[in-house]
Amino acid sequence: MRLHPLTSLAAAGSTAIMTTAAASLPLSLAVIAAVAGLSLAGGVERRMLAAAAGILVPLVASLFFLHGLFFPEGSVVLAHWGPARVTVEGLQFALERSAQLSAAVLVLLLCSFTISVPDLVAALSARGVHARFAFVLASTLTLLPAITTRLARIRQAQEARGLVITRGVFRRMAAFRWQAVPLVLSLVEEAGTRAAALEARGFGATGPRTSYREVTDPPFQRRLRMVLLLAAAAAVALRLWQPTAGA
């Protein structure tokens, strides 16, 4: 079954909200496992891995650094250096928060890598969403792949001129400092050209629009979206009602 883009968005969004609200380690781990399985099935595991590493490694490292070393409530001390104490509770807390954060980030990443952007734009336009907003949303979702392609191009140009980049994620990350400024400048430059092209093709017109693409939206998926949104709202309500649940 092909998911309507709004169903994918609703599923990803509500899963992220529910996982965050529940703050339960088993649930977070289950979501992470499910995302990993779906990434493999969808053939996007390599892109997911690269993007997830870029976003999550620094976040998870900082969580472990903060809570692993400084957790005032911790009682079972494993090691200590001056004011810094490694406690079992601290590590446990850092693990839970990391899993929770990873689950939310991964599910949203998966959505952005697998959603059909043209379907999404068509679906939004059909619902009367302003074309510019639909385009901005679509561009945001396609930004990461576009940046990756552009980055690879700049990196190749620099390698061809003597920048030595050996294999490995960390080496590439270190080399990124050479590519950051050219990357931003080239994206800005391209945006200017693109804007002229879009305007000349009537993108700025204010009248009614039509859509060439037809996106089917079966009633079952409409109902599913409602259920997902209600479930997310319920999870948030429950969390506010019982602030300690799951923590």
Added chain:
Amino acid sequence: MAERSTPALAAGIETFVYPGETEPVLAGVELSLAAGTLTGVLGGSGSGKSTLGRLLAGWLLPGAGGALGGFLDLGGTRLLFTGKAADPRINPGSWGRVVGFVPQDSAAALSTVRETVAEELAFGLENAGVERAVMADAVRRTASLIGLAHLLDKAPETLSGGQLRRLAIGCAVISGPAVLVMDEPFASLDRAGAESLADLVRDLVKGGTAVVVLSQRVDGLLLDADTWLLLTGGTIAVTGTPAEVTAAGVLKAAGVISPRPAPGSSSVPPVPCCPDPSDPVLAAQVPVDAVPSPPALELRNVSFTYGRSKRHRFFRTGAAAAAPVLHGLSLSVGKGEIVAVTGANGAGKSTLLRHLNGLLQPTAGSVLVNGRTIGGQPAGRVSGEVGLLFQQPRDQLFERTVEREVRFGLDRHRRRPAAHGGGTGRHDGAEATAVHSALAAVGLENHSGRHPAELPASHQRLLALATVLAGRPSVLALDEPTVALDGHGLATLNSVVRSAAAEGTAVVVVTHDLEYARSIAHRLVHLDSGRLLPLAV
């Protein structure tokens, strides 16, 4: 080609000045485009062609895009501009329905958020609120006109350069504009692609469209144009029929490349090919009295297939194997030899070139530079010996100024030996000299403070060439170096390539332009189905 009538579009540009500039980029340009006519706007790099084209097409708006003094007349409605705030405003969407534009870089005309060729074609109609049934009809009609009917469900980003240009033309003509402006539409197209594009344009003209082709080269279609208009330094130097403009004898001085190669124009006569009977492709042209030394560049049975990385194969076993781009290919290039690799668009020429400096690693076989294999070495390390000119300058240029652009490479090549001791002051001086002499070799020494993106296309190409030359590599690999060059640029390229070869640099030129290949190379090879075949010079 057709009877002249009321102009579909006319312009009288007294001056046009870009924001922040004082000198006008266009001055005293008048033109009138009648329905069913073909106009060639000719000129060298930096003559103002692209600015004129974008201004006519509503891609560059008077006001925000610059100060225009003069008028634009669209289908009888005249808009007067004085360069002041009270000037009329052009609605680019409404203008674009009457005047279609195909930019030099066809990909820039696409919306980037449409999944298929059909949807990309329909984008303009969607914005105009055209009914779906009418849209579907228009998409079908346009697709068959531009010869993409069989590719309607393909993703635009998978199209070849020639197909992409056709799509851009389709996007521009689907709403039936009265005027079509095309910027260098024939650049980088092979002969077959150029001929079919010329047929398409002839059909449009026959159907009543006023077509304007901006070009720095006159051949094929442009020879049939009704009017030529030669721009130099932003003003019209000559206008008239092709015969009249040619008779004025100013095309060459303006940097416009003319159709026939002037006999005897090459200062170095091509060296006759004398292939080794045992393996004609492998043989390098080694002078008879030379001391035997390894060839500067050698490819041994190189094969390459995209998407067959040696790592991460676990989840890809089910995927269909892609066809090999290079197929057990061998080539040897001696010091000081110029070898041209020809082939149609999409034959794998650029892929072959990327193997020479290690940006791509062969799936089988090996690449040797000066007798040493470069297998497994990062491209950055090979780049000191092999300089690669990319097909698109915008893929090669990334710095903020022309000077920094050339220095980037040098900086890196010198840093490695310097890391083992040695001051940097001496290197800075040597670097500055190398930067200056590389820029001087391509005639850009007076542009060192400018931003590369501000340069006209021909100068960007030459700048990219300077970045390669500055490192003084022993192998020069040039990917379609003639594309985007005007007559002056072409002359510079020829002199640079010949003097590099004379100093012992091995040169590999990849080009779709057989005429150019014959004029420059000692030896020609043809890439077809992943294999190299010798070709007579």
